[in-house]
Amino acid sequence: MQREPLVLESAAGPHTIINSKEVVNFASANYLGFIGHEQLLNSCTSALEKYGVGSCGPRGFYGTIDVHLDCEARIAKFLGTPDSILYSYGLSTMFSAIPCFSKKGDIIVVDEGVHWGIQNGLYLSRSTVVYFKHNDMESLQNTLEKITSENKRIKKVRRYIVAEAVYQNSGQIAPLDEIIKLKEKYRFRVLLDESNSFGVLGSSGRGLTEYCGVPVEKVDLITASMGHALATEGGFCTGSARFIDHQRLSSSGYVFSASLPPYLASAAITAIDVLEKNPDLISKLKENIAKLWTGLSDIQGLSIASTPESPIVYLRLETSTGSVKDDLKLLEDIADHALKEDSVFVVVSKRSTLDKCRLPIGIRLFVSAAHSESDLLKACESLKRAAKIVLVNHI
Template sequence: MSASERFLANSMETVMGSAVVNFVNTTLNWVMFALDAPSARAVVFGVHIGGHLFIEVFLLVVILFLLSQKSYKPPKRPLTNKEIDELCDEWVPEPLIPSLNKELHYEPPVLESAAGPHTVIKGKEVINFASANYLGFIGHPKLLDSCSSSLAKYGVGSCGPRGFYGTIDVHLDCEARIAKFLGTPDSILYSYGLSTMFSAIPAFSKKGDIIVADEGVHWGIQNGLHLSRSTVVYFKHNDMDSLRETLENITVKYKRTKNLRRYIVVEAVYQNSGQIVPLDEIVKLKEKYRFRVLLDESNSLGVLGSSGRGLTEHCGVPVEKIDIVTAAMGHALATEGGFCTGSARVIDHQRLSSSGYVFSASLPPYLASAAIAAIDILEENPTLITKLKNNISLLRKELSKISGITIASNPESPIVYLRLEKSTGSVKDDLRLLENIAERVLKEESVFVVVSKRSTLDKCRLPVGIRLFVSAGHSESDVLKASESLKRVTASVLGG
């Protein structure tokens, strides 16, 4: 059955095939005939007019016809007012803030006296390791004197930005004093420490420029990098090999680009880890690859170097080699605001291009005179720095005996940064454990220490830890008491 069927199908195919061949042949014949027709062989003005001419004319007509037609467009139907009304009614915005969960319960301790080396919390005197009062200037009589005479003369606020009568003579004096202290040609005052970096970076680095930054920089710098719209490349925290590699890659990649501004952004003492950047290495790399350096000296000014001039003095690098130096004055100088210092060109450029300087009211004059006074005191008493250094090494020596936590900061850093030896695996649990330690140390031992906190906006991913801000105002017994208490509480929290 099936064989006969197959035969039938085959014969059908042959019949069909021959029919097709026949049809093609007749068509071809007809076409050949048409092309070979006598009219098609005419010669007009010496040009042979072949049969293909007819086809060409035909195609031309078709093309012209198609071109004359309107192209296809989907009909436009804009939303009617009623539809927009409906859409607006339907739209449900998210709440302004996410719902508050229980983790956000932290209430910072409230101080009842000045935040000096000893302060009062809940009526009890405690030893304060939470204020970056490195030189113990809080409550210094000379500082207070200069402030109160400034308050009497100038009032509290300056009531205007620097451009519009907000420049008070003490601002200019303070700028000159800072420049003289650091040995730079000029400096510029900002009215808040946090705004210094995030205004200075966008003033120098624009779209298309390149910034190589440490991944551990604090939020003020991160924000500045973001606002500058430059190409930002991060290198591993305080890792010079990683930096070298990054610089090498960038140099190769942008070999042909002319007039590209390149910057390296680092902190002298990292707020997020207590590490100190090896500045001599940075300067070597900078000179090799032709990058400019922005250095944030917030936590090193008044601390590092034999006379407190910061990391440049500490590493023996001439300050001219660092193109832009910024610092917040809310640490060792025990006042507020910030400054940027460098060559006259660098400073003058900021006076019209730095948004936090141009568009903000200037620093209250009494804080500028406090800064002048603080620098004067520092220059007169270099022993303060030795005292601070002794306190740091004593604290580190004592803390190193504690099991369960390690000291992550550099031996010279005034921020002593304690991390858990064994992380629980999640940042939240680590944080809870550390907060528990800090809370108990404060409650049971009257020693005020704090855990580093991270904003949800902060891109820094370094591990959290307990931060101790050492001060020259701490006595030896203060330091010993702090380490003893930490030892006891840590043992009880981590052990039990």
């Protein structure tokens, strides 16, 4: 590692403490501003007093507590699906769910921009993996057409399309309505990761299906991390009862991991309750996204790669140096300048050697409903100054 990672010294809210200094935080996916929310804290305190900290066992071996069942039912009710299943860790949800349904000999068509958790699930499944161009529906159609024509005689092969609702590596929103049309035409199943869209997209935060006007039953399986909008931890899958029941017996992350600490399940239930009672949180988040997007649209030397409605505002270099290492250095210098000079905390989407994502790296800003107008203005002005100084010196 070239640099030591920054350490937060307080809660990862819209403002946090780094090196004993208060900074405006755009590095945490606290989309609804639920970190430190009084009702969530009270819910956790009550659950801690009742259940203790952990469950000390996997779900199938005396690790199931009533609050887990309540949480699964609450998620299913909120999204309008028949059933849900909880996982102990957000990232493990997708890489446990994929190999649970897709095995050696099956075919998975996947966007080239998916995050590492999905990539790991593809690897563990040992399936035949075919990538299509990032968020390109023409590329997806051509890929499905080719696979279908080559496998006409093979009837037992299971076939899946895997995508993210909001791509962590670009901030772009997937056109679910078009994906569903192609799914039905070529007879594939769809697995959708809604980690960055659950609680964010749609008029009531029900995610990409609500945003695109697609009935939720058209998507075969939805997964999401609860560590973003809900400001708790763990993950869930939701869909038909058959899909969920199968995971209870065959998904490694569910069968072998100690179950989600009860206080986190309780916090997730409370977070969904608060969201349903306060739809203005979604409106506020959308306003903040629009203000930041507009403020950064003319930044020198950088361009916005993300969709205007995405809670992840993603900045890329307009002109790459031709080297990922040099691009990373420039972007990190911009982020460092914004932090040191203006106390604005943003992060570069650097990747480990395990991450095979093919998309360019960039600066990623997570927008929160809890950010004030002055926070957004400060971030825009700071990044414009930093980009101008760093990129002019580079030239």
